[in-house]
Amino acid sequence: MSSAQMAWSRLTPGGRALAVLLPILSIGGAALTALLIVAGPFIGATIGANLPIVRFLAASVITFLVTVPVAFLLIYMEMKIIALMNLRIGPDRIGPAGAVMSVVHGLKVLMKEDFTPPSVDVPVFTLAPVVVYLASFMTVMVIPFAPDLTSAGLEFGLLYFFAIGGLGVVGLMMAGWSSFNKYSLLGGIRAAAQAISYEIPLTLSVVGIIILTGTLSLPKIVEAQSGSLLDWFIFRQPLAAIIFFIAITAEANRTPFDNTEADQEIVAGFATEYSGMRFGFFFFAEYVNVFIVSALFSALFLGGSNAPINLPFHPEINVNLGSLGVMLPILAGLAPVAGTLLFAAPIFMASSKIKGWQALLGGFLIFGAVSTAAIGFWAWAMLPPIADLLFFLLKTFALIFTFVWMRGTLPRARIDQLMGFAWKWLLPASLLNLFATAAAVLLTS
């Protein structure tokens, strides 16, 4: 055994990883530095010249990366909330209150065997999950999280949403058709029928808003609701809001309209033959879809990122923390101690029964609450986008909770009731809403 082998055998796994990675990283870093020195101006000029493309690429990468934690969060929400409604405990092992459970589920589907059943149509079978996931994550790009905080603030954002959102059904049909399974076929065909039926009231119910605002751009629609609470379209277009809510429930294949994967009837619908990460893509896409339709509802009808109540004044704090200089870290270190003692003193003095550590604990908790509130207030005052984003997410997650709640409560509608409801009730109602809105606009103008 050579000395190099002996040295290698003595290394721990961490040391081996480091021994491999360190040279690669140092050589790579040196090469990158050299590249930047040589071609830096050129790269900078290229980026500067193609700023929209670079911005688009960065935004799409960030959007793609955002969908994954959102799906994890939604899956956890669904598991935990339905468990509590069922009087179960739900996930409680991994992470605080089981919060990391869905991430572990994601890792599990990654580690499973990538199995392709014999006699499936291999290219279509392989592509179907990709199409479904791609369609759902592409629609995230037009969601107006806050003013100036969308991946692509398209002028025709709403149209883009309906066009790309309808693409997901193609993926479901592909999965159903290529699986060579009758349950899958029924699931795929149900998905297609359901999507076609519900796209129409979904689109027609929004036309009222388009008439009122005169734009297809989602940020501008949100801006049009920026007045008071009564400017939200849920109050100006209540019928449209109801139709839209029912239609997005069907679009996202959620209970009571989850006929495409009705496990009591057609085992798992289009996903019957899928396993491992391919099934994971379907599963992810479903939850990303729930997030998207909720976000769209809150942007269109719940005022998007607008605060529910317009405060009569907007606090302006012009504190330049940098002017404190070296005192800033000293104050940051001293403030918790001083604040805790300050709040602990009255507690300690209030009663002789309270021990010193109890008073300190109480003082620390009060200081924590006060400082959190102060920092939150400061962030809200100094950074409006953060407050807007929080309001947007609050509304979106309230809607997601509604979807989960419905799943925990309602049984499933039958497929003919589902289709009959769309064509007999929702479509005339959305046409009526459109007519009434147009008439009102004509009469008032």
Add this chain to the structure above:
Amino acid sequence: MTTQQTRPSLDDPRIAIPSTSEWYEPAPTAQTERQAEFLNLRDGEMFINMGPQHPSTHGVLRIVVKVNGEQVVDLDPVLGYLHRGVEKLCENADYHQAICYTDPLEYVASLFCEAAPVAAFEKLMDVEVPRRAQYIRVLTMELNRIASHTLFQGWMALDLGGITPILWSFIERDEIVDMLAALTGQKLLYNYYRIGGVNGDLNHEFMSRLGNWMSRAAAQIDSNTGLINENELFVRRTRGLGTLDQATALRMGVTGPNLRATGVPFDLRRDHPYLVYPELEFNVPTRDEGDSLARYMVRIDEIRESIRIIDQVLHEMPDGPVMAKLPRLIRPRPGRAFGAVEGPRGAYGVYAISDGTDQPFRMRIHDPSFVHLQLVGPLTRGNLIADTMAVMASLDPVMGGVDK
């Protein structure tokens, strides 16, 4: 050097090339009945083979469904995946052992599966059961009926797509099962009834659990039913679905809640009384519609009646022995006897023939689920695939009893 092996080629004169008329296979002739059905499928029709493993077939039932799109053209339940030959096993066991073979038949409500053979054997032996034992039997059977019906309530909602009711109804069932476990020592297959009485008197834990549960049973069942009964989706999916008329029900030999849902107030507890039922006051709930919703509602009403019966039994239960005096080895005189009880799914009967030895010469078990399963086809024909599950759930078969 051996002769060299060459791969056969089409140029080989020894290989006969078939003439063109032999290229196409002749139309296959059906070897089995099922194959004939496959060959005679009309345009647009296909078979879906649901089960024996399927999320909603209540055990190992296999249903071959012929569908035209979503519509069920024909439906054929295939039985026997859980066949254990219980009747034959009972004929090779002595009378005490036979009781525990019948126990796992209708495993959701297994006290009724013991009550029927015990009743038949007691008729063979001509033995009088002590009154306290009779009251205890009524009490435990009604508890088991509630456990079975609450479970049915949850399964019905689950088969229609709701996931919460099944877990809510398991609260009741768990409580009753724990109660009976405290009394009998078992959670599922109690083996509690004996020929001539019951195995052990009521104990303290059972009574305290029972009192605790009775204080909130009615309110709990109301809250469970409130989640389902007032749900528009549930009512719309079950009303008018799988309607069974009186004449068909009587002709097919339907009993139990499924018969009472068609308006026939037939109840063995009332019409062929056994134990102390004639002394108790209770109604026989009926509905006139005969559809899935009526079958569901009849069972919910029966839960309330059972609570009433339990209340009366607890007030009127006398003291005394719980076991009649009988020899260790049971040798009835030659003869035949039929014992039947009104189970949660219908009349559950046992016909036993004795030849004077310590083993039953012949034992025939009548299970209501088997009778009801033949209704699935006629009731679902022309409906949708989803309705198959709703009708199946409302008939409430238990495959352990069907396949015996």
